[in-house]
Amino acid sequence: MPNAQLTARSLGTLLGEWRGNGAHYQALADRIRLLVLDGRIPIDTRLPAERDLAGRLDLSRTTVTAAYRELREAGFVDSVRGSGSLTRLPGPVLVAASPLGGEGMLDFTKAALPAVASLPAAARAAAEELPHFLPDSGYDPIGLPHLREAIAKRYGERGLPTDAEQILVTVGAQQAIALLARTFLGRGDRALVEMPTYPHATESLRLAGARLVPVTVGTTPGLEAGADGWDVDAVEQTIRRANPALAYLIPDFHNPTGASMSAETRERVLAAAASQGTIVVGDETTAELDIDRADHLLPLAAYGDRRAGDAPVILIGSASKSMWGGLRIGWIRADRPLIRKLVAAKPSTDLGTPILEQLVVARMLPQMGEIVEERRAQLRSGRDTVRRLVAEHFPTWTVPHLHGGLAAWVGLGAPVSSALSLGARNHGLLIAAGPRFGLDGAFERFLRIPITSGEDETIRAFRALSRAWATSLHQPVPYTDPAILADVV
Incomplete structure (x- = not known):
């Protein structure tokens, strides 16, 4: 299989504002290293020829040659x-002592909470229940009936009547x-995405062959209560065009x-999508992580005015954000014909969802009221800690007043997110640079800081x-710790 080719123009866009006060070759090498570590340049990608990149960046060829030599010597x-020149990840390097006093690398690439208090009891009860299912094959492509009933009931409690067949x-x-991308997108189809957004979603859309069409959301630091963050006029115009x-x-x-989208924005976006036949996929994995949002908002599909021929609204949910990341159980809510189509497509990637984990989630869903309250207290504490520490350490940074969710999108005031992320690795912290959540090197002025960790x-x-x-x-940051490629959660 031929190696992917990165053109000088594409690499120049990914680099963004990379120049520092030090040697240009070092700064260029440092930035390319970070792009490889963050996954924005995939492994085995062929970098542009030295002459082409020098011309694009208005550098001497000697400077680019020196940067590539630095990358080769570091194993990248x-x-x-x-x-x-093909990109690589270096092998593991033994580090004598952690820069943070022997405590090890701290992973802030994952905005994820520890398991809820009720999980151990639910897991024990599920294990006792498992023998009833052992006479069957264990291959379950749709989901256990009583789990689907519990998920449907939870949608009903949130204001969206649903039955298990959905x-x-x-x-x-x-x-x-x-699965949704592979089923409903063809190569060359356009897919509208928010920018910034969850990077693994855009990866899935691209793998399905989609061309991404971005709309900006919520990047203004200091959003006040009730402020939306979506330019709904621009979203409507983008959908039409x-x-x-x-x-x-x-x-x-x-x-x-x-x-969070306001009720009006939800209605207008769904109406615009329906007029163009655009399928709307609402990722609601964080929907129940409410700290103190003033408005009571229904699931996205409740705001659509469905008529014959309108495009569907499909919802995605998950136990991982609210219960525990180790519970790899998610779900899709859609109209019955779409569910049948997805069931037919699902065996190409897996033949069933783990039974034991389904049993655990089925036991925990009736406790969602208590789980939400537990998460509310944890997230409020994490949010307040992050705000306090930003004020103490970085008074020029800006933090929106979060009403829920798992992380703060912090404004740095300067386009240095990638350099800061790379430098933090040298001090024992893994954290995803702002451009990890955008396209083509955007969001260098932002850093996602999880509010899910304890105070210490x-x-x-x-x-x-x-x-x-x-x-x-x-100045450019020297590279000392070749951490493995980090997944962002």
């Missing part, structure tokens, strides 16, 4: 005769996104901005950010 590039259980929300086959939206406590861990993270901050502003 292999020069293969006939194939050019539910398909999946292996987490990520499989649901990929681009005529996307599918729109992927996160309407509640948006990842990463934390914004968050204090450690801010100490690392403080140490990295001055360096990221004034």
Whole structure:
């Protein structure tokens, strides 16, 4: 299989504002390293020829040659005769001591809570229930009937009448996104996405062959209570002009901005989509992580005015965000004909969802009221800790007033997110740079900081950010720890 080719123009766009006060070759090498670590340049990608990149960046060829040499020596590039310079990840390196006092690398690429208190009891009860299912094959492509009933009941409690025939259980929300993309998108179809957004969703849409059409959401720091974050006029115009086959939206406590669509925005977006025949996929995995939102908002599909021929609204849910990331159970809510179509397509990727995990989630869904209250207290504490630490360490940074969700989309005031992220690795902190959530190097002025960790861990993270901050502003950051490619959650 031929290696993917990255053109000089594409790499120039990904690099963004990369120049610092130090040597240009070092700054260029540092930025390409970060792009590889963050997954924005895939492994085995052929970098542009030195002459082409030098011309694009208005550098001497000697400078680009020196940058590529730095990358080769660090293990991020292999020069293969006939194939050019191919990106790599270096092998593991033993580190004598952690920069944070031996506590190990702190992973803030994942905005995820620990398991809820009721999970151990539910797991034990589910294990006792499992023998009743052992005489069957164990291959369950649709979902256990009583779990689907429980999911449907929860939608009803939230204001959207649903029956079990409208539910398909999946292996987490990520499989649901990929299944929907593969089923309803063809190569070359347009897919509307918010920017910034959840990066693994855009990866799934691209793998299905979609051309992404972005609309900006919630990137203004300091959103006040009731402010929306979506330019609904622009969304309507984009839908009319681009005529996307599918729109992927996160309407509640948006990842990463934390914004929530107002009821009016939901109605207008769904009406615009219906007029163009655009399928709307609402990712509601964070919908129940409410801290203190003033408005009571229904599931996205409740705002559609469905008539014969209108495009459907499909919802994605998950146990992972509200219960525990180790419970890889998600679901799709859609009209029955669409569920049948998805069931027919699902066996191409898996032959069933784990029975034991389904039994655990089925036991926990009736406790969602108590779970939501437990999460509310944890997230409020995390939110307040992050706001306090930003004020103490970085008074020029801006933090929106979050009403829910798992992370704060913090404005840095300067386009240094990638440099700060790379520098933080050298002080024991893994954190995703703002462009990880955008396209083509955008959002260098933002950093997603999870509000899901305890106070001690968050204090450690801010100490690392403080140490990295001055360096990221004034000079290229030396690379010392080749951490593995981080998945963003």
